[in-house]
Amino acid sequence: MDSSEIQKLANLAMIEIDDSQVSEVAARISDVLALVDQLQAADTDNVTPMAHPLDTVQRLRSDEVNEPNRREAFQAIAPESENGLYLVPKVIDAG
Amino acid sequence: MTWETVIGLEVHVQLATKSKLFSATSTAFGSEPNTQASAIDLAMPGTLPVANEEPFRYAIMFGLAIGAEIGKESVFERKNYFYPDLPKGYQTTQLAKPIVGAGEVEITLEDGSTKSIRIHHAHLEEDAGKSMHEDFHGMSGIDLNRAGTPLIEIVSEPDLRSAEEAVAFAKKLHSLVTSLGICDGEMSQGSMRFDVNISVHKPGTPFGTRTETKNLNSFKFMEEAIEMEVDRQIEELESGGVIDQETRLYDGDKRTAKTMRKKADENDYRYFPCPDLLPVVFDDAYVDAIKAAMPELPEARAARFKEEYQLSDYDADILSADAATSAYFEQLVKTSNDAKQSANWIMGELSAKLNAEEKSIKDSPVTAEQLGGVISRTQDGTISSKIAKQVFEALWDGKGTSADEIIESQGLKQVSDTGALEKMADEVIANSAKQVENYRNADPDKRPKMLGYFVGQIMKASKGQANPQAINKILIEKLNALL
Amino acid sequence: MHRQSISELAQSLRDKKFSSVELTQHYLDRIKRIDPQLNSYVTVTEEIALAQAKIADERLASGDSNPLCGIPIAHKDIFCTEGVRTSCGSKMLDNFVPPYNATVVENYLDAGAVMLGKVNMDEFAMGSSNETSYYGPVKNPWDTRCVPGGSSGGSAASVAAMLAAGATATDTGGSIRQPASHCGLTGIKPTYGRASRYGMIAFASSLDQAGVLTRSAKDAAIMMNSLISFDQKDSTSVDVAKEDYLQNLETSVEGITIGVPKEYFGDGLKIETAALVQEAIDQYEKMGAKIKEISLPHSSLAVPAYYVIAPAECSANLSRFDGVRYGYRCENPKDLEDLYKRSRGEAFGEEVKRRILVGTYALSAGYFDAYYNKAQQVRRLIKQDFDEAFKDVDVIMGPTCTSPAFKFDSKGSDPVAMYLEDIYTIATNLAGLPGLSIPCGLVDNKPVGLQIIGPAFAEGKLLNIAHQFQLATDFHTLTAPDLD
Secondary structure (H helix, E strand, O other), X not given: OOHHHHHHHHHHHOOOOOHHHHHHHHHHHHHHHHHXXXXXXXXXXXXXXXXXXXXXXXOOEOXXXXXXXXXXXXXXXXXXXXXXXXXXXXXXXXX | OOOEEEEEEEEEEEOOOOXXXXXXXXXXXXXXXXXXXXXXXXXXXXOOOOOEHHHHHHHHHHHHHOOOOEOOEEOEEEEEOOOOOOOOOEEEEEOOOOOEOOEXXXXXOOOOOEEEEEEEEEEXXXXXXXXXXXXXXXXXXXXXXXXXXXXXXXXXXXXXXXXXXXXXXXXXXXXXXXXXXXXOOOXXXXXXXXEEEEEEEOOOOOOOOOEEEEEEOOHHHHHHHHHXXXXXXXXXXXXXXXXXXXXXXXXXXXXEEEEEEEHHHOOOOOOEEOOOOOOEEOOHHHHHHHHHOOOOXXXXXXXXXXXXXXXXXXXXHHHHOOHHHHHHHHHHHHHHXXXXXXXXXXXXXXXXXXXXXXXXHXXXXXOHHHHHHHHHHHHOOOOOHHHHHHHHHHHHOOOOOOHHHHHHHOOOOOEOOHHHHHHHHHHHHHOOHHHHHHHHHOXXXXXXXXXXXXXXXXXXXXXXXXXXXXXXXXXXXXXXXXX | OOOOOHHHHHHHHHOOOOOHHHHHHHHHHHHHHHHHHOOOEEEEOHHHHHHHHHHHHHHHHOOOOOOOOOOEEEEEOOEOEOOEOOOOOOHHHOOOOOOOOOHHHHHHHHHOOEEEEEEOOOHHHXXXXXXXXXXXXXXXXXXXXXXXXXXXXXXXXXXXOOOOOOEEEEEOOOOOHHHHHHHOOEEEEOOOOOEOOOOEOOOOOOOOEEXXXXXXXXXXXXXXXHHEOOOOOOOOOOOOOOOOOOOOOOOOOOOOEEEEEHHHHOOOOOHHHHHHHHHHHHHHHHOOOEEEEEOOOOHHHHHHHHHHHXXXXXXXXXXXXOOOOOOOOOOOOOOHHHHHHHHHHHHOOHHHHHHHHHHHHXXXXXXXXXXXXXXXXXXXXXXXXXXXXXXXXXXXXXXXXXOOOOEOOOOOOOHHHHHHHHOOOHHHHHHOOOEEEEEXXXXXXXXXXXXXXXXXXXXXXXXXXXHHHHHHOOHHHOOOOOOO
């Protein structure tokens, strides 16, 4: 795990990492990856991945509206809002 | 050899459910910003998705309509990327196990030929919010009312070969989803949005590198964007260039397109099964029950219109294409008892007026019952077809609640009373000595044409209410008596 | 009065020996005096506590029968509390006051329990020592030079120091059982899906489960009766009949079969810990249980699998903390990317960032199969080991931790040393099974825990087996030195 790989991950995860810390972060993540690489020794041929401990199916709800408008309460804790909108630095591309 | 265009579509269809895909929040369009954004929609910490059954029913209806395999077990996954209109930082969508598998849609082209377009799959996912780019001190405003609205994304195979085919396909999907009643079809509100994958190649050679033009929300823009992109690619290739795989944006108002991002900058979405949701499973009985209750699809409806109302192929296709138009038409026939006139009115006066005011037929100010009244009064001779248009306009402007009321209050009733008409004819003849003289001296062949002047005068005197056939008859008798 | 168990307090309140207001005030005074030495509370909600106590006294006066009515408890700061800051141990949520309650919090409100405050934890529940909290480490009441365990360190320390009669907690890889072991408490993690996750800030959604920390199995049963509920707001909440966990506490353990996995007594385990755990198992044998050596062959792969799955899920779960709708936002972001990167870079601690990055890596193109998918395959093998074992045994017993509580900063810079703290607890989270830890003796005056693991939905059985042990022994009555 080198510095450029760490920066690539940091970009995907949107986390700023100071250049002075990159090598330390890389070293620690390499420690973790060394641990998890023990998995490679396991024989998992024909084993279905288990994404969830519950071996059951999803319950679905009926199509009803019962959420009230609570904009005031929600925006009271927003870092920046105006006219009911959340404000962020200018978004350049749509989509 | 000429270039061949290859097009595939990804179509986002907003499902017309009352509540969102994972929250019990309203999906109604046009509310004040963030008044339809619950704690779940805002991705408040600790909140969890609770899946709505209705979008699955709708997706299954679509799947059945295109003859697709229904995913008996479908799985939601998280598609990870950061964007301010995506509150959780991931979109909950389906990838490996979608609700609708491969199917087919038949399109009809202008020349009457048909073509089958393969659907790769259709999956359920949640819509994002909206970014408002008006200036808030150099910032953008985020409205999350739309966030979490259920969508099906329909992904076609690259089977389309021209803008015309692509538009026909898009219109066919619009017709299908509105007929199924699973989407309101309101393009201007973003209820259907198209991403278009375009490449060109020489027939017999592998497909060229494709670009994707995103988020087109009208058939017209889609057609323009495709034509513009095809021209750009051909020009580029013919001048020795190469096509970069990229995502493009088309600005329909300015009629310009530009690169949004290059393939190399594409996000790595890191899909994985959403651990907050379990697999959604349906048995055969569930799907069979939906199948048994399917509404009439456009083809069946067109055939029925031809049979039941003796419409031409052309009229039947147009009137059956979307559910709202079909419903309006059938209601209109019921009140007017005249299928041909009903078809003419819808495709003529009504659609011209709706287009001019950018309204959909569902929101037409003139109801089918009201328009039916107009047609009936024309049929029974109460008003002329010219006055009928006047009555329609008055209904449109809300000047009355029925054709009869407007005819009455504005005194538009056609005068067919012979006594009154004879009196008017006598007056006009008496006041038009010169024209009468000319008529008398004219060649008999030319006389019918000259009748027009006298008819016009009587119509003027009667404020258009005189019955033209009756006037003609009376005038000919009276003028010929003077010969 | 703080030395009384929850059931004793419930009786005293009904006997009018003291009121809930008096009891609550007593706890609040203790917190004020003692907690500065421990740092177990992030927020003390004095006014709310007294108001709730007053209501509880009214309910008691009109004959309320819920044993939790009027009992002062603490909530881990991972459960959203309406109107009360919920930090999750992070700078990211230092200013976050939720406009809603977690279902678990609602359940205790319904029961009439009194909330003393919100207790400290590892940031976003990521840690095994409570050293990653933005609000500083929590100290172990048994030895303040040592960690209380984590991530529910504040829950454990506050109950062990008798600054709350009981506490809610969460367990993703051992975060209830390991602090229970280190602080001499009874701690239970129910079967996945038993307790609602609604309003409980997610770390790893397929592993997280709420539970409780108390001073006895009987207290735990009382707390569990309110914790467990079926919740429509959590799609993974299991709709199984609610049971009264007090009902079967008195059932004898005679004739039950206890499985002892040989893999849980391997190299890493300290001899003194192994001896105490063995003595506890011998005690059960004396009480009539049959002991059977079993094997859970994939045990050694649990930690590696966990450190793929938990980071992968957390990398997505923590994406919502973006500085847009709530929580920390950096000063003067120059553009959108800067807003995201600095808000998250400045407000997340090192361990949280590390796990997000590891998770991002495990899910990224080209690595998904080798890491994420492989880990989920191994997870199934681990689950199958348990399924196999439970064909022959009723419960499984072994150590909760390799050794008693360790000193602060003793794990060095390698995160893996810390990760191995949960070597015996992680597998049950991967398999979704219930697990419990009870004290079984002291090493160097520090508690050691016995772990009991059951098949799915056997939490009633676990509490029964734990209670029977506590009837026969008095390890659970040992308390930390008086800090008053």
